[in-house]
Amino acid sequence: MHKVVIIGSGPAGLTAAIYTARADLQPIVFEGGFIPTGELMTPGGQLMITTEVENFPGFPEGVTGPELVERCRKQAQRFGSHHREEAVEDVDFSGFPLKLRVGDEWIETATVIIATGASARWLGIPSEQAYMNRGVSACATCDGAFFRDKEVMVVGGGDSAMEEANFLTRFCSKVTLIHRRDAFRASKIMVERALANPKIDVEWNCAIDEILGDGRTVTGVRLKSTVDGSLRERAAQGVFLAIGHSPNTQIFKGHIDLHPNGYVKLYGLTGTSAPGVLAAGDVADSRYRQAISAAGMGCMAALDAEKLIETYESEGKLSH
Numbered sequence: 084m085h086k087v088v089i090i091g092s093g094p095a096g097l098t099a100a101i102y103t104a105r106a107d108l109q110p111i112v113f114e115g116g117f118i119p120t121g122e123l124m125t126p127g128g129q130l131m132i133t134t135e136v137e138n139f140p141g142f143p144e145g146v147t148g149p150e151l152v153e154r155c156r157k158q159a160q161r162f163g164s165h166h167r168e169e170a171v172e173d174v175d176f177s178g179f180p181l182k183l184r185v186g187d188e189w190i191e192t193a194t195v196i197i198a199t200g201a202s203a204r205w206l207g208i209p210s211e212q213a214y215m216n217r218g219v220s221a222c223a224t225c226d227g228a229f230f231r232d233k234e235v236m237v238v239g240g241g242d243s244a245m246e247e248a249n250f251l252t253r254f255c256s257k258v259t260l261i262h263r264r265d266a267f268r269a270s271k272i273m274v275e276r277a278l279a280n281p282k283i284d285v286e287w288n289c290a291i292d293e294i295l296g297d298g299r300t301v302t303g304v305r306l307k308s309t310v311d312g313s314l315r316e317r318a319a320q321g322v323f324l325a326i327g328h329s330p331n332t333q334i335f336k337g338h339i340d341l342h343p344n345g346y347v348k349l350y351g352l353t354g355t356s357a358p359g360v361l362a363a364g365d366v367a368d369s370r371y372r373q374a375i376s377a378a379g380m381g382c383m384a385a386l387d388a389e390k391l392i393e394t395y396e397s398e399g400k401l402s403h
Contacts, residue, residue, distance in 0.1 A: 084180050084191045085111055086392050086401065087385075090171050091198035091331075093128025094374045095364025097155035098381030099196045099388075104162035106389050111192075112159070113185065115170035126168060127152035128200040129365070130374060133216070133225060139374055151374070176338045176357035179400060193395055194359045194388040197339075197347060198381060199331040201365040201372070205324060206238070210294040214322075218301025219294060221324045223247040224373065227254050230321045236261050236304055238291060239325035245273035247325045252282040259319070260285045263309050286317075294322055330366050344369060353384040361387055 087103045089096045092114035103110040114126035130136070133148030142151075156166065173184040180191040203221035205211055211219055220226040223237075223246075231254045237247050240262040251258045260277065265287050267274045277283050292307035292314060303318040330346045340348040340356040347355060347367040355362050363384040364377035395401040 084193065084401070085109070086193050087111070087196065087388050088113065088181075088183060088190065088192040088194070089196045089198060090183075091128065091200055091364070091366070092126045092156070092166070093130060093152070093198060093200050093364060093377060094155065095200070095366075095377040095381035095384070096128075096196070096198035097152070097159055098378040099198060099363060099385040100159035100164040100166075101155070101162065102382055102385030103196075103388060104159050104164040106385075107163070108389065108392065110159075110164050111190075112164055112166045113171050113183075114166055114168050129203070129222075133222075135229070136225070136374065137228065138225070171334065174334060174338050176360055179359065179395075181357075181359055193401055194361065194391050196381075196384045196388060197332075197335065197355070197360065197362040197366055198364045198377075198384070199366045200377075201328040201330040201346075201369075203324065203328050204326045206291060206326075208291070208293060210296070211322075211324075214294055214296050214301050217299065218296065218320060219322050219324070221328075222372075223250045223323050223325075226323075227251050230255050232256050233320035234259070234318065235321035235323060236286075236291075236317075236319045237323045237325055238262075239327075240264065240267040240269060241325070241327070242269045242273050243327065244325035245269045245277040247323055248277050248283050249280060251323065252280055255282070255321075258283045259317070261289060261291060261304075261306070262287055263290050264288065291322070328365070328369070328372065330369075332366060342369075353380065353387050359391060 086108045087110040089099050089112045100112050130148035130152050135145050137145040169185045171183045175182040183190045234257040235255050236259050238261045248258045288309050289306045291304050293305040295303040305316050346369050347362040353361045361384040363380035365372050
C-alpha cells in the first residue's frame with residue numbers, strides 16, 4: 084500500500100510531490116486526467132498552454148509554462164517521487180485504504196491529493212486553437228501585460244468578463260466586450276464599473292464567428308450577429324475568453340462533496356468530505372486560479388497528508 088498518491092501534475096500536484104517526496108513518503112504522481120469533454124488532459128495542466136510566465140517568484144526574466152512544469156517535475160523526482168502518465172479512471176473513497184483504478188489496476192493508498200485543476204471553456208472554432216498563445220488567451224492576469232497599447236476583445240457577459248476587461252485597460256488602448264445578448268448577466272456593480280470605463284466598449288448581440296490572423300498573430304475577428312446572422316469584421320490584436328472554467332472533477336462525483344459549480348468542496352484548508360482525501364489548486368479554487376496560489380495549496384495539502392500518515396502510523400494502520 085502506498086502512503087501518498089497525487090492526481091494531477093500542474094503546480095499544485097508537483098509542489099505536493101516535492102514536499103511529500105522530501106518527507107520520504109515516496110509519492111506516486113498520476114499526470115494524466117480527463118477534462119470535461121472526456122479527453123485525456125496534457126500532463127502539466129494549463130501551464131502547458133502558457134507561453135510566458137512573468138509573475139511566478141524566482142524568475143525575474145520570466146519562464147515558459149512548460150519549462151516551469153519541467154523544473155518542478157525534476158525537483159520532485161530528485162527527492163524520489165514516481166511519475167506515471169496514465170489517468171486515474173475511477174476511485175473508491177468509501178474506507179481505508181483508499182482505492183484508485185488505473186486501467187485494469189487497482190491501487191491502494193493511505194492518502195490522496197487531488198490536483199486535477201480546471202479547464203478553460205473555449206469557443207470551439209479551429210482558429211481559436213491555431214492562435215492560442217499568439218493572440219488568444221483565457222487569462223488576462225497571466226497575459227495582459229503582453230498587449231500593452233493594443234486593442235483587444237473580451238468574450239463573455241459574467242463577472243469574470245467584467246473583471247478581465249477592467250484589468251486589461253491597465254495595459255490596452257481599447258477593450259471591447261463581445262456578448263451574445265443585449266444585457267450582461269454580471270452583477271450590477273461590475274457592469275456599472277465596466278461601462279463607466281472610457282477604454283471599454285461593447286458589441287451587443289453578436290458572437291465570434293472566426294478569429295482572423297496573418298499566420299503569426301491575431302489581426303482581428305469576424306463577428307456574427309445573433310439577431311440576423313450578418314457578418315462583419317473588426318480589427319484586434321488579442322482575444323481573451325472569459326466564458327468560465329470547468330473543474331476536472333468528473334471521476335470524483337458521488338465520492339466527495341462538490342459545489343454546484345463542480346469544484347471540490349473543502350473542509351478546512353485542504354480537506355474533503357472523504358477521510359484521507361485532500362485537494363489543492365484550481366480543482367478547488369474558482370477565484371484565484373494562479374500558478375503560485377495553486378503551488379501554495381499543494382504545499383498545504385502535502386503537509387496535511389504527512390500529518391495524516393503520522394496519525395495512521397500511530398494507530399497501527401500503516402507501518403513506519
